Amino acid sequence: MSAPSPNPPETTTGTLQASAPHKHAAGLQAVTVSLQHVARESLTRGTISLLKMNQKNGFDCSSCAWPDPDDHRSSFEFCENGAKATASESTSKKITPYFFAKYSVEEIAEHSDYWMERQGRLTQPMHLAPGATHYEPISWDNAFEKIADHLKKLPSPDHALFYTSGRASNEAAYLYQLLARQYGTNNLPDCSNMCHESSGVAMRESIGVGKGTVSLQDFDKAHVILIFGQNPGTNHPRMLTTLQKAARRGATIIAINPLREAGLLGFSHPQEPAGILGQSTPLADHYLQVKPKGDMPLLHGLLKAIHANEATNPGHHIDHEFIEQHTAGYEELKQQLEKLDWKEIVEHSGISKARIEEIAALLTPRTNFISCWAMGLTQQPNAVATIQQVSNLHLLLGALGKTGAGLCPVRGHSNVQGDRTMGIWEEPPESFLQALDQEFQITTPRKHGHNTVSAIQAMHKGDAQVFIALGGNFLSAAPDTEYTAEALNNCDLTVQISTKLNRSHTTTGKEALILPCLVRSEKDLQPQQGEQYITVENSMGIVHSSQGHLNPISKHLLSEPTIVAKIAHTLFGEDSPIQWQTLAHNYDLIRNHIENTIPGFEQFNERSRKPGGFYLPNAVKERKFNTHNQKANFFTEDFTPIETQPGQLLLQTLRSHDQFNTTIYGLNDRYRGIHNERRILFLNLEDMKAQGIQREQPVDITSHFNDQTRHAPNFLAIPYDLPKGCAAAYFPEANPLVPIDSFAEKSHTPTSKAVIITIEASKV
Numbered sequence: 001m002s003a004p005s006p007n008p009p010e011t012t013t014g015t016l017q018a019s020a021p022h023k024h025a026a027g028l029q030a031v032t033v034s035l036q037h038v039a040r041e042s043l044t045r046g047t048i049s050l051l052k053m054n055q056k057n058g059f060d061c062s063s064c065a066w067p068d069p070d071d072h073r074s075s076f077e078f079c080e081n082g083a084k085a086t087a088s089e090s091t092s093k094k095i096t097p098y099f100f101a102k103y104s105v106e107e108i109a110e111h112s113d114y115w116m117e118r119q120g121r122l123t124q125p126m127h128l129a130p131g132a133t134h135y136e137p138i139s140w141d142n143a144f145e146k147i148a149d150h151l152k153k154l155p156s157p158d159h160a161l162f163y164t165s166g167r168a169s170n171e172a173a174y175l176y177q178l179l180a181r182q183y184g185t186n187n188l189p190d191c192s193n194m195c196h197e198s199s200g201v202a203m204r205e206s207i208g209v210g211k212g213t214v215s216l217q218d219f220d221k222a223h224v225i226l227i228f229g230q231n232p233g234t235n236h237p238r239m240l241t242t243l244q245k246a247a248r249r250g251a252t253i254i255a256i257n258p259l260r261e262a263g264l265l266g267f268s269h270p271q272e273p274a275g276i277l278g279q280s281t282p283l284a285d286h287y288l289q290v291k292p293k294g295d296m297p298l299l300h301g302l303l304k305a306i307h308a309n310e311a312t313n314p315g316h317h318i319d320h321e322f323i324e325q326h327t328a329g330y331e332e333l334k335q336q337l338e339k340l341d342w343k344e345i346v347e348h349s350g351i352s353k354a355r356i357e358e359i360a361a362l363l364t365p366r367t368n369f370i371s372c373w374a375m376g377l378t379q380q381p382n383a384v385a386t387i388q389q390v391s392n393l394h395l396l397l398g399a400l401g402k403t404g405a406g407l408c409p410v411r412g413h414s415n416v417q418g419d420r421t422m423g424i425w426e427e428p429p430e431s432f433l434q435a436l437d438q439e440f441q442i443t444t445p446r447k448h449g450h451n452t453v454s455a456i457q458a459m460h461k462g463d464a465q466v467f468i469a470l471g472g473n474f475l476s477a478a479p480d481t482e483y484t485a486e487a488l489n490n491c492d493l494t495v496q497i498s499t500k501l502n503r504s505h506t507t508t509g510k511e512a513l514i515l516p517c518l519v520r521s522e523k524d525l526q527p528q529q530g531e532q533y534i535t536v537e538n539s540m541g542i543v544h545s546s547q548g549h550l551n552p553i554s555k556h557l558l559s560e561p562t563i564v565a566k567i568a569h570t571l572f573g574e575d576s577p578i579q580w581q582t583l584a585h586n587y588d589l590i591r592n593h594i595e596n597t598i599p600g601f602e603q604f605n606e607r608s609r610k611p612g613g614f615y616l617p618n619a620v621k622e623r624k625f626n627t628h629n630q631k632a633n634f635f636t637e638d639f640t641p642i643e644t645q646p647g648q649l650l651l652q653t654l655r656s657h658d659q660f661n662t663t664i665y666g667l668n669d670r671y672r673g674i675h676n677e678r679r680i681l682f683l684n685l686e687d688m689k690a691q692g693i694q695r696e697q698p699v700d701i702t703s704h705f706n707d708q709t710r711h712a713p714n715f716l717a718i719p720y721d722l723p724k725g726c727a728a729a730y731f732p733e734a735n736p737l738v739p740i741d742s743f744a745e746k747s748h749t750p751t752s753k754a755v756i757i758t759i760e761a762s763k764v
């Protein structure tokens, strides 16, 4: 039997409607589209959910990690894409065992991701036996037995992989890492490895903490806000309210992005009368259309221009006191900047010297400025070094650890930051492992585990046979779809703890399990212990509770903490030093353990019950830098451009407006003027002319890495406002093109924003 195809159908819909891109985001249409999505899934469950979302007594929106305002929450504290996420999880549609009896795994795989999403919620544990064509129902106890049996059979605990996606609560994540470590491995790859890992690595080296250093209030005090490689109109729409407030008060917003994104140009607030009527607030005062990967030379240019300003007007353009007191490595940076050639800076960044000087003039030690960034920086080959140049800019001007200034990596998944705080990390610090050993009387392993890329390589080589996923859609999110599929097919057992159907349920190991769990908006009622709540940490280090209110869609569902604890209980038995049975049902007990083992969680139960939650400590806010030398470090790094041959383009893979990562809510990308199609390749008009490609013509894409090629057919070419030589296509359709061996230095993040491609007209 051949394995089902890992790719979504490689055909176009035939119904593309392409129009001009929008010049601002949101407005009334955002509200109508939200309501359409709610109505399609379930009007009652969806509306109740929207009213409870992001309220102090409600649940945390599972869409993005942008924080809620501390005060002045409106009764509709949501955005269009949060509404889509909530409609999707609150749907009344269900996938029952009948569905799996009707469709074989191969037949399910023939459908699109959009179709999979619309089938509804998973409702019962299902088992795919070795050699079987269909999933069949299985009892929870039998499912846990199968997992325990497989784990007990492995030659070493390092042959098991425990993947986490960033929606898991703090409580679930803490239990999950404890399960892996009691079992004996640090193999805890997570979605962060494909996402903000580069930010964590860069910031830990340079300022001693891998998290952002600002809070929402700092945005009220900032004079300048820089936004690198981020599309907030689609991916963090609630950030637009923050930016609108800043713009209205006169702050300068600078967008750095190869694409002109509607959400950076302007915003019509859908909850203001003027916004509903379509009046928009202009956002970006300066739009720097950098070349892809051009941020590092741009930052070099800014640093150089600031030094030139200081030379003409000494004492006004650099914060010498901050540098002296708090930093190391400044002299090396200064020497490097002197040697850098403006011609190369301009060529590689795509931004003129005059323009760079204009921006540099805005940045002085008296300027409060915040730098935000997302995947446009983190998924580049030189991501870590680039983010360290952002940090250099802040160190040079002392724009760190003071009101209105600091670094703001804008996280993706709603609890990806919390999961890392809870120990979902393949390279845990010794202090954390010691704390676990002491708290639980176990011996945790010291050997570092696999990250996402090395986990795939290990499965491919046959060095890992059991793959368990706490959420997510590993197959479609990972790079190099065909290679990752082969890796998963090699496993003896793959286990997906999931809420909705996805392609990781059809590309499996020899045996597979689907374990369906509660979503955030559902009540978590535990036997004897009653209703439980969970906690999450947002992008700005605020930990708060989240409590569901809907009745679960099926009586068979278990919560994530319960599922994890029951796997552990079955695996370790009654004699385990950890009382897994009690942890499964009483989350206060889990929070007590978190309090005892992770700094910053004192009186966790008490403080998480307070509306709004609490801030975790962040040393950088007090200008303390917990690096190897207790200083903030300047990093001096040379820029190496990506060499492309004539005819080659640099492809970035990005998100449309109607998706959450691999979950496809619809086929539109409204702000970019795309309707009814996802197999789109955005190109510069001159490149299209040079290659003789017509508008909407189907093209096949080949990617090139070392001597290897990879292919993805049938994308419709659309001319777009992006720099010559660069191209863009949607994730996950373009993932087969991302080479497994191409990842960022130091962080191992797949280079999903820098894939060398060639294109040719599809043969019809």
Ligand SMILES: Nc1nc2c(c(=O)[nH]1)N[C@H]1C(S)=C(S)[C@@H](COP(=O)(O)OP(=O)(O)OC[C@H]3O[C@@H](n4cnc5c(=O)[nH]c(N)nc54)[C@H](O)[C@@H]3O)O[C@H]1N2
Binding pocket: 063, 064, 081, 195, 228, 229, 230, 231, 232, 234, 235, 236, 256, 257, 258, 259, 261, 290, 291, 292, 293, 294, 295, 374, 375, 376, 377, 380, 411, 412, 413, 652, 653, 654, 655, 656, 657, 659, 660, 661, 662, 753
């Ligand atoms: N609705 C919705 N919300 C989401 C998600 C979703 O899929 N849907 N995903 C969540 C997750 S997990 C994450 S990580 C975030 C992702 O949020 P984003 O990072 O905003 O997501 P992307 O679509 O990958 O957009 C990357 C942006 O970087 C730009 N870019 C590409 N290359 C470069 C470059 O070399 N330099 C610069 N300066 N810019 C570049 C692109 O043009 C694009 O605007 O959103 C989160 N929120």
Ligand SMILES: Nc1nc2c(c(=O)[nH]1)N[C@H]1C(S)=C(S)[C@@H](COP(=O)(O)OP(=O)(O)OC[C@H]3O[C@@H](n4cnc5c(=O)[nH]c(N)nc54)[C@H](O)[C@@H]3O)O[C@H]1N2
Binding pocket: 062, 164, 165, 166, 167, 168, 191, 192, 194, 195, 196, 375, 379, 412, 413, 470, 471, 472, 473, 474, 476, 477, 478, 479, 497, 498, 499, 500, 501, 502, 517, 518, 519, 520, 560, 653, 654, 655, 660, 661, 662, 663, 731, 732, 734, 735, 738, 752
């Ligand atoms: N080419 C390319 N690849 C990329 C990216 C890119 O920009 N380009 N971005 C990368 C990034 S930033 C990220 S974060 C990863 C995302 O990688 P993942 O986090 O692995 O993927 P998602 O698509 O977010 O996962 C969606 C699935 O999670 C499950 N799910 C949803 N909610 C819950 C829940 O509450 N509990 C449980 N247990 N399951 C749930 C559902 O079954 C759903 O199908 O993808 C990465 N891959």
Ligand SMILES: [Mo]
Binding pocket: 191, 194, 195, 196, 411, 412, 413
């Ligand atoms: Mo992400």
